[in-house]
Every structure is written in structure tokens, then in C-alpha cells.
Amino acid sequence: xxxxxxxxxxxxxxxxxxxxxxxxxxxxxxxxxxxxxxxxxxxxxxxxxxxxxxxxxxxxxxxxxxxxxxxxxxxxxxxxxxxxxxxxxxxxxxxxxxxxxxxxxxxxxxxxxxxxxxxxxxxxxxxxxxxxxxxxxxxxxxxxxxxxxxxxxxxxxxxxxxxxxxxxxxxxxxxxxxxxxxxxxxxxxxxxxxxxxxxxxxxxxxxxxxxxxxxxxxxxxxxxxxxxxxxxxxxxxxxxxxxxxxxxxxxxxxxxxxxxxxxxxxxxxxxxxxxxxxxxxxxxxxxxxxxxxxxxxxxxxxxxxxxxxxxxxxxxxxxxxxxxxxxxxxxxxxxxxxxxxxxxxxxxxxxxxxxxxxxxxxxxxxxxxxxxxxxxxxxxxxxxxxxxxxxxxxxxxxxxxxxxxxxxxxxxxxxxxxxxxxxxxxxxxxxxxxxxxxxxxxxxxxxxxxxxxxxxxxxxxxxxxxxxxxxxxxxxxxxxxxxxxxxxxxxxxxxxxxxxxxxxxxxxxxx
Numbered sequence: 001x002x003x004x005x006x007x008x009x010x011x012x013x014x015x016x017x018x019x020x021x022x023x024x025x026x027x028x029x030x031x032x033x034x035x036x037x038x039x040x041x042x043x044x045x046x047x048x049x050x051x052x053x054x055x056x057x058x059x060x061x062x063x064x065x066x067x068x069x070x071x072x073x074x075x076x077x078x079x080x081x082x083x084x085x086x087x088x089x090x091x092x093x094x095x096x097x098x099x100x101x102x103x104x105x106x107x108x109x110x111x112x113x114x115x116x117x118x119x120x121x122x123x124x125x126x127x128x129x130x131x132x133x134x135x136x137x138x139x140x141x142x143x144x145x146x147x148x149x150x151x152x153x154x155x156x157x158x159x160x161x162x163x164x165x166x167x168x169x170x171x172x173x174x175x176x177x178x179x180x181x182x183x184x185x186x187x188x189x190x191x192x193x194x195x196x197x198x199x200x201x202x203x204x205x206x207x208x209x210x211x212x213x214x215x216x217x218x219x220x221x222x223x224x225x226x227x228x229x230x231x232x233x234x235x236x237x238x239x240x241x242x243x244x245x246x247x248x249x250x251x252x253x254x255x256x257x258x259x260x261x262x263x264x265x266x267x268x269x270x271x272x273x274x275x276x277x278x279x280x281x282x283x284x285x286x287x288x289x290x291x292x293x294x295x296x297x298x299x300x301x302x303x304x305x306x307x308x309x310x311x312x313x314x315x316x317x318x319x320x321x322x323x324x325x326x327x328x329x330x331x332x333x334x335x336x337x338x339x340x341x342x343x344x345x346x347x348x349x350x351x352x353x354x355x356x357x358x359x360x361x362x363x364x365x366x367x368x369x370x371x372x373x374x375x376x377x378x379x380x381x382x383x384x385x386x387x388x389x390x391x392x393x394x395x396x397x398x399x400x401x402x403x404x405x406x407x408x409x410x411x412x413x414x415x416x417x418x419x420x421x422x423x424x425x426x427x428x429x430x431x432x433x434x435x436x437x438x439x440x441x442x443x444x445x446x447x448x449x450x451x452x453x454x455x456x457x458x459x460x461x462x463x464x465x466x467x468x469x470x471x472x473x474x475x476x477x478x479x480x481x482x483x484x485x486x487x488x489x490x491x492x493x494x495x496x497x498x499x500x501x502x503x504x505x506x507x508x509x510x511x
Contacts, residue, residue, distance in 0.1 A: 017447035019052035020128035020159075021119050023112070025143055026135040027057025027068065027098065031166065033075035035197075036134065037096075039439035041076045041084070044092050046436070048444055052123050057098045058112065068098035081437055103135070103142050109150045120156065127159025130446055134166055137175075141182035148186040164193045164446050167258055168249065169455075172471065173464035180457050193446045194455040198259040198367070200438030202427055203401040205453065207266040207369075208280075210395070210403065217393075218271075220373070223352045227390070229267060230355045230370040230509055231260050233397075234362030236314050238336075238489075243327035250334045252306075255358040257467045259367075261288070262455070263397070264354055267369055268344050277451040281459060288462035292343040294469050297479030304470055305485055305496045307337035309361040312489030319361060319489045333474070333484055336360040339497040340470075341504075355501060355508070361489035367397035370509045392509070402426035 022040070024032055043049035057068050073093060077084045099115060101108020120127055131147065133140055144163065147153045155161050165183065170176030183192055198204055211217055220226070233255055239246045246254065265284035272279035294300045311321045323330050337359035344354065373391040394404045404424045411417040445453055472478050485494035492498075492508065501507050 017050050017444065017449075018128060019050040019054075019123070019125050020130050020447055021054045021056055021116055021125050022130045022132060022443075022447075023056045023058055023099075023116075024132045024134055025058045025103065025139075026133070027059040028061050028063075028071075029059075029134055031134045032057070033072070034079050035437070035439045036132065036443070037072045038076050038080040039437055039443055041080055041089075041092055042082055042437065042440050043444060045082050045085070045088060046440075048440075050447065052125060053095060053447075054119050054123055054125055055096045056115070056119070057096070058101065058108075059098075060100070060102055062100050063098050065097045069093050069096045072096055103139050104146070106146065106149070109146045109152065113150045113152055116152070117156070120159075125159075127156030129155065129159070129161045130164065130443075131161070132164045132166075132443075137168060137170065137179060140165065140179055144183050144186040153186045160191070160449070161187070162191045162193060162446055162449070163187050164195055164443075166195055168253060169194055169258075169460050170464060171248070171253065172468050173461055176460050176464050180461065184457070189457055190451070192457070193442075193451060194457075194460060195442055196258050196262055196453075196455055197438040197442065198397065199262055199453040200440075200442040201397050201401065202436070202441075203395055203397050203403070204263060204266065205441070206403075207263075207395060211267075212271050222348045223350050225373055226352055227372045227374045228353050228355060228504075228506055230372070231263050231267075231357075231368075232370070232509075232511060233260055233358045233367040234492075234511065235360055235365045236362060237365070238309065238319060238322065238361055239325050239328070241326070243325055246336075247328060247332060247334050251336055251338045251358050251360070252467060252470060256338055256340070256356060257463050258455075260356050260358060261463045261466070263367075263369060264342070264344075264356065265459075267371075268349055268354070270348070275452070277454075278456075280452050281456045285456070285458050285462055286346075287344060288459065288466065290344045290346040290349075291466045292345050293466065294473070295478070296469075297473040297476075297482060300470050300473040300478070301482040303342070303500075304338065304340040304482070305494060305500055306335040306474060306482065307339075307359065307485040307487050307494040307497065308332070308334070309336050309359075309489045310486045312361065312491065314361060314363075314490050322361075335474075335484070337485075337487060337493050337497070339493060339500055341500060353504060353506075355506075357493065357497065357508070359487075359493050363490050363492060364511050366399060366511050368511060369395040369397070371395075372506075372509075394509075400426055 024036060040049060040055060073089060099112055116129060119125055133143060153161050170179050211221055265287045268287045269283040272283045294303055309322050312319060322328060322336055323332050339357035342354040342356055371393040375390045392406045396402050402425050404422050406420050406422050408418050409421045411419050442453060469478060474481055485496045487494040
């Protein structure tokens with residue numbers, strides 16, 4: 001029977017991955033409870049999780065299979081995007097097991113190898129193993145070395161072994177290189193999946209389709225027609241008990257180096273020769289290598305603003321100064337806000353500024369990309385209107401994923417009055433169902449061997465090479481350290497962030 005929807009003609013179905021065993025290192029951690037197990041359950045609920053797939057938690061704390069299974073049931077019921085159905089959980093829960101061991105304990109890996117072989121025999125997982133390292137980066141090397149020592153780095157009986165690595169992937173280019181070397185000593189690059197959950201969001205995936213499948217956009221996606229591009233990620237939350245991590249990270253490492261740089265690459269990249277993982281990632285690497293470097297503190301001061309939130313109010317509720325948060329140094333110089341002007345020095349983007357910002361304790365949570373087009377010639381309507389706000393295309397990454405196009409239109413009536421209007425597309429309302437969570441898509445891709453939405457080794461290291469001089473300038477290693485700017489919680493950031501654009505005759509788009 002033919003598909004009644006002609007728009008689907010010519011599209012191919014997504015290959016269904018084969019069942020495997022998912023081994024989660026750091027199984028008692030927050031990420032496992034809030035994201036990983038809910039993602040696996042939702043895949044099962046949608047019929048996308050390969051039948052017979054098994055889930056095995058690996059952690060230090062002593063627990064039985066039943067104890068961990070009950071903890072994960074409670075977590076899934078709390079954090080799943082779908083209501084948990086008892087009948088489905090009854091079958092899904094039986095795929096969950098627990099393996100207790102220290103990460104450095106050889107006996108634990110010997111027992112793991114024996115257990116995985118048993119799972120293959122009893123459940124038909126075919127020697128296919130997906131290792132998810134939901135642990136601190138200093139544990140990566142310890143784990144992968146022991147996986148190799150006990151032969152777990154290779155699939156058995158025609159199967160495969162792959163490893164998913166969570167961020168932060170290093171703290172600078174040197175540490176990222178060391179981590180890459182450690183993991184490459186065990187797994188080939190084709191089996192390493194460095195995860196960035198922003199790339200799993202539906203709208204982020206849609207950027208290439210929007211650009212390359214629509215003839216109305218691709219011819220004007222360049223410096224001739226685009227005035228500037230703004231990439232923003234803000235959240236109303238503060239450090240929320242994560243000060244131990246955040247004090248050693250900050251907004252630049254936590255958000256800019258990975259999430260927002262990846263979005264910049266998707267917006268700026270050239271069309272790949274095909275949709276294979278290496279073709280797509282190769283074009284993103286070209287963008288990273290084209291980023292104009294900031295060589296010293298003077299250039300950083302000219303193009304980057306770092307800020308830290310002070311006391312203020314979020315949605316009418318008072319919130320404290322960052323330096324008074326629990327476990328934060330009272331004299332901390334950790335930034336909770338970064339705004340920067342970035343240039344991609346290639347033929348397509350010559351002279352077009354990319355304004356990138358990320359901050360905590362902002363008035364609203366969300367992430368978006370705003371493409372601001374150049375104004376039409378200053379005659380006729382634009383001359384009559386004075387300053388025209390021009391056309392813009394806004395890609396909303398979260399929440400309410402979608403795309404909005406702003407254009408000028410005449411108000412009804414006899415007078416010639418022009419107002420901006422918006423054409424708005426939202427995934428939820430247009431397709432009648434919510435978008436899958438990012439981790440759902442990414443875990444399924446790793447099961448299927450599709451690395452398109454994961455960072456390649458050279459991507460990670462090139463992104464760090466761009467960020468390193470900024471961090472070094474803030475530390476006073478490349479001249480006098482630029483100042484720290486402060487902003488009240490609930491504001492859109494420090495005044496210096498607005499001045500960064502005002503010097504160019506531009507302003508931030510209000511989210």
C-alpha cells in the first residue's frame with residue numbers, strides 16, 4: 001500500500017539497530033537517573049529500542065539487581081517525558097541489571113566480561129556492547145584501559161564495542177589531547193562517541209535541512225545578505241548545588257566551548273558532499289579552523305565580556321549573589337556569563353559578526369539562533385519608515401522547538417503603516433507530538449553506529465584551541481587580565497555585553 005502522504009515519497013526508513021547490551025559506568029549518578037534511563041524507557045515506549053536490548057549499571061555502591069531496578073523505576077516515573085505504563089515497565093524493568101565494582105578493580109572487569117558473555121547467550125545480544133562513561137573525565141583512562149585488558153574493547157562473535165563519552169572532555173586543548181590519546185589506545189575513532197546533547201535536539205538537527213533543502217534560504221545564507229548572527233543560551237537557574245564542578249569550569253568551558261560552538265558550526269558550515277558522519281563533521285572542523293583567533297588580552301577585551309551574577313530576583317523571588325552560593329569561593333573569578341563577538345574568516349562569512357552569549361540567572365531560560373538579514377535599500381517603504389528592523393530568522397533550540405521568520409507587512413487601513421509580522425512553526429503543534437529528548441536520539445544513533453551528531457577528535461581539539469587564549473587572558477597569561485563584569489540576577493547580563501554590540505551599531509535580540 002502506498003504512503004498517502006506524497007511528501008514522504010523518496011524518504012527511506014531509519015535502519016533499526018540490532019539489540020545490544022548498554023553498560024552505564026556511573027550508574028548511581030544524577031545523569032543516569034534524570035536522562036539516560038528515562039531516554040531508554042522512552043525509546044522502548046516508542047518502539048524504537050531494539051528488542052532484547054539489555055541495560056547493565058556499573059558503579060561502586062553495593063546494590064542488588066532488584067534494588068537498582070527499583071531506583072531506576074522511581075527515576076523514570078519522575079523524569080520521563082511519557083507517563084510510565086505498568087505493563088511496559090514490567091517487561092522493560094527485566095532488562096535492567098546492576099554490576100558492583102570499583103572502576104580500577106580488575107576482578108570487577110573480569111566478572112563483567114563473564115556477565116556480558118552470559119547476557120549474549122541468554123538474550124541474543126550478539127556480542128554487541130555500548131559502554132556509556134557517565135563519570136568524571138579523570139576516570140576515562142582507568143575504565144578504557146581495563147576494558148582493553150579484559151578484551152571488552154572488541155565485539156564478540158561478529159558484534160561490536162563502542163564507547164560514549166560525556167562532557168566535559170578536557171579543560172583545555174592539552175588535557176583534551178591527553179584524553180583522546182587515552183581512549184584511542186583502546187578504541188578506534190570510529191567507535192568513540194563524544195556526546196553533546198545540544199546536537200540531539202530536534203531543531204539543531206533541522207538546521208541542515210532548513211539550510212540545504214530550501215531554495216529560499218541557501219542562496220542568501222552568506223555575507224551578502226546576512227548582517228549578523230546571534231546564538232544565545234540562557235537559564236534562570238544558578239549553580240544549584242554544582243559549585244564544585246562549576247568553580248573549575250565556568251560558562252566558557254561549560255557552554256561556549258562545546259554546545260554553542262557546535263551550533264555555530266552547523267549554521268556556518270559549507271554543504272557536505274553527502275550525509276555521512278565524516279563528511280558532516282569534516283565541514284564543521286573547517287569552520288573551527290576558520291575562527292579568527294584572539295591572540296592576547298587586548299583582543300580578548302575587545303571581543304569578549306565575562307560576567308558574574310550578583311543578587312537580584314528571578315520571577316519575583318530574591319536570589320543570592322554567586323559568591324555567596326554554597327561551596328563558592330567568596331572571591332571567585334569564575335564567570336557565570338560570557339558574551340563574545342566571533343568572526344569566521346572564510347569566503348562565505350567574511351565580515352559577518354557572530355555574537356555568542358550564555359549566562360545563568362537570566363530572566364528567561366532558552367536557547368536560540370537568530371539570523372539577522374541586511375535591510376532592504378533605504379527607498380520607498382524603508383525610507384518612509386526610518387529605521388527598519390529588517391528580516392530575521394529565529395531557530396529555537398529550547399524550549400518550544402521551532403522556527404520563526406519575521407518580515408514587514410502593511411497594517412490594514414487607508415494609511416500606509418508597516419509593522420513586523422511573524423510566521424511561526426513549532427514542532428509540537430505542527431507534527432502533533434512532542435520531540436524526542438536529545439539523549440534518546442543520540443543513544444539510538446550510537447547503537448546504530450551513526451556518529452553524525454557526535455564530536456570527532458579534531459572537532460574537540462580545534463574548539464579548545466580557540467577557547468584556550470581566552471582562558472589564558474583571563475588568567476593574566478597574555479597581558480593584563482580583562483575585568484570581571486557584574487550583573488543583577490534576573491537581568492540579561494552586564495551592561496558591557498550590550499556595549500559590545502552597540503559599538504557595531506547593533507543590539508541583542510530579546511528572547
